[in-house]
Amino acid sequence: MNMAARIAEAHVGLTGVTRVFGSDPQTQVKALGPIELELRKGEFFAVVGPSGCGKSTLFDIVAGLSPATSGKVTFEGRPLTGSAVPDGIGVVFQEDASFPWLTVADNVAFGIRRAGLSEAEVSRRVTATLALMGLADFAKAYPAQLSGGMRQRVCIARTLVQRPRLILLDEPFGALDQQTRLIMGEELLKLWRETGATILLITHALDEAAMLADRIGVMSARPGRILDIVETPWGIERDSRVVSDPRFGDITGRLWSRLREESMAALATAGQ
Amino acid sequence: MRHAAILRLAIIAAIVALLELLSRSGVISRFVAPPPSEIAVDLVRLLTSDRVQAAIAQTLSKITIACGAAIVVGTALGVLIHRSRALAQTLSPYFGAYYAVPIYAFYPLMIAIFGIGEAPQIVIGFMLAIVAVIVNTINALDRIPRVLRKTVAIYGMGSIEASWNVYLPYAGPYLATGIKLAVAYSFIGVIGAEFIMSRIGIGHEIVFAYNNFDNEVMYPLILFVLLVAGTINGLFSAWEKRLLGRRSRS
Numbered sequence: 001m002n003m004a005a006r007i008a009e010a011h012v013g014l015t016g017v018t019r020v021f022g023s024d025p026q027t028q029v030k031a032l033g034p035i036e037l038e039l040r041k042g043e044f045f046a047v048v049g050p051s052g053c054g055k056s057t058l059f060d061i062v063a064g065l066s067p068a069t070s071g072k073v074t075f076e077g078r079p080l081t082g083s084a085v086p087d088g089i090g091v092v093f094q095e096d097a098s099f100p101w102l103t104v105a106d107n108v109a110f111g112i113r114r115a116g117l118s119e120a121e122v123s124r125r126v127t128a129t130l131a132l133m134g135l136a137d138f139a140k141a142y143p144a145q146l147s148g149g150m151r152q153r154v155c156i157a158r159t160l161v162q163r164p165r166l167i168l169l170d171e172p173f174g175a176l177d178q179q180t181r182l183i184m185g186e187e188l189l190k191l192w193r194e195t196g197a198t199i200l201l202i203t204h205a206l207d208e209a210a211m212l213a214d215r216i217g218v219m220s221a222r223p224g225r226i227l228d229i230v231e232t233p234w235g236i237e238r239d240s241r242v243v244s245d246p247r248f249g250d251i252t253g254r255l256w257s258r259l260r261e262e263s264m265a266a267l268a269t270a271g272q
Numbered sequence: 273m274r275h276a277a278i279l280r281l282a283i284i285a286a287i288v289a290l291l292e293l294l295s296r297s298g299v300i301s302r303f304v305a306p307p308p309s310e311i312a313v314d315l316v317r318l319l320t321s322d323r324v325q326a327a328i329a330q331t332l333s334k335i336t337i338a339c340g341a342a343i344v345v346g347t348a349l350g351v352l353i354h355r356s357r358a359l360a361q362t363l364s365p366y367f368g369a370y371y372a373v374p375i376y377a378f379y380p381l382m383i384a385i386f387g388i389g390e391a392p393q394i395v396i397g398f399m400l401a402i403v404a405v406i407v408n409t410i411n412a413l414d415r416i417p418r419v420l421r422k423t424v425a426i427y428g429m430g431s432i433e434a435s436w437n438v439y440l441p442y443a444g445p446y447l448a449t450g451i452k453l454a455v456a457y458s459f460i461g462v463i464g465a466e467f468i469m470s471r472i473g474i475g476h477e478i479v480f481a482y483n484n485f486d487n488e489v490m491y492p493l494i495l496f497v498l499l500v501a502g503t504i505n506g507l508f509s510a511w512e513k514r515l516l517g518r519r520s521r522s
Contacts, residue, residue: 063426065422065425065426085425085426085427085428091422091426093419093422093423095417095418095419096419097419097420097422097423099420099438099441099442100442100518100519101441101442101444101515101518102441111427114427114437142518142519144518144519
């Protein structure tokens with residue numbers, strides 16, 4: 001499928017989405033919005049923003065983990081209520097969410113086994129996903145026997161095996177060193193190309209967003225709004241070598257120029 | 273690790289050999305402390321006795337009831353207390369001071385409430401064991417990371433399914449610590465209670481033999497208690513270690 005065809009169809013829509021914590025007007029915190037955003041089917045969209053701007057709140061709302069205070073969120077045309085995670089959405093968190101009492105293979109099989117797939121189908125899918133993620137040799141290992149990067153691969157595999165059409169990633173490489181992040185980023189791009197899923201990546205790393213995403217949404221300080229959307233010129237076959245492209249610096253520079261004042265505002269707010 | 277285990281066994285073997293030597297050479301009176309080999313032979317003989325078998329069955333039944341009840345009730349209370357931060361903070365000092373209270377001081381009260389029979393002994397075993405289970409359940413639930421709670425939400429699990437498939441397996445090794453302590457405390461509670469308020473059971477048989485200078489019964493039964501408690505504790509420790517082994521880098 002070519003790029004133009006992939007992005008032709010809107011996949012996720014956010015209209016006037018806000019999130020306010022607390023009911024007392026004196027003490028309530030306006031964490032987010034209003035957010036207006038549309039993710040195109042099959043695109044890789046990243047969100048960057050200053051600390052505390054509401055990136056994770058936005059993530060939780062799209063994931064169905066938390067309801068919006070106002071506004072509307074749709075996935076494939078159906079509204080998300082925030083009370084349950086709909087089928088077709090897969091989530092990967094920053095923290096290690098692998099189950100330490102299960103082997104890698106059983107971790108990956110957890111969701112599809114629970115969904116009632118036959119053992120033959122579970123086995124087929126798990127084997128294929130482990131191979132895709134480079135974990136085939138570690139099927140019988142426990143997460144504690146793996147490095148942080150490999151444990152995160154297990155979590156990604158557990159998500160991918162369910163064949164989600166929308167993958168939400170909340171700083172999935174945040175706990176990894178820079179080299180591992182670049183390699184994991186390349187693997188993520190490969191998976192994105194192979195699965196055709198839409199990806200929403202939340203990250204604080206501008207270079208990670210610039211390397212991975214088709215489009216990057218820049219958020220303001222709290223309450224977070226989308227200030228700007230920056231498009232990248234890399235094309236679908238990109239990999240980590242784009243970091244040496246002269247245009248890479250232009251993109252991160254543009255992101256930073258939009259974020260600098262917002263980050264300073266966020267720091268000033270945090271210091272109050 | 274293997275060397276440490278060998279060393280531990282060697283220490284026990286050395287103590288047993290020393291006692292054997294001191295007793296057989298007459299340095300220690302055989303009446304005060306018979307040779308361990310004779311105690312072992314007496315134990316084998318005693319284990320065929322109907323009276324001792326009945327006492328063992330009685331004691332182990334009471335321990336099983338006390339321990340089982342402490343595990344079930346303690347786990348349930350631990351889950352309930354964990355749900356209320358205020359309640360956990362209020363009760364925490366009591367749990368901390370609980371084992372400073374000599375439970376046996378309440379035995380007249382137990383008899384007044386539960387009568388003369390097996391119930392007071394079971395209650396003492398239960399009371400000694402339950403707080404270890406409550407504290408370790410709260411500790412285990414405290415350790416469940418937020419990301420696992422989010423993962424449970426992602427899978428759309430209800431609270432029972434989440435507890436059974438995620439929270440309990442995650443908390444397993446820490447709950448195992450509570451279960452191991454519950455077994456040990458219920459042993460102490462029940463056998464200790466049998467010393468002072470029973471007419472049947474291993475504790476009663478040991479006291480009866482002591483009062484009648486019957487070392488051929490007293491020492492073998494003490495050895496039996498040591499062997500059973502040590503074996504059960506060792507099995508639970510191995511289980512706990514196996515569960516924890518999967519959580520640490522090899």
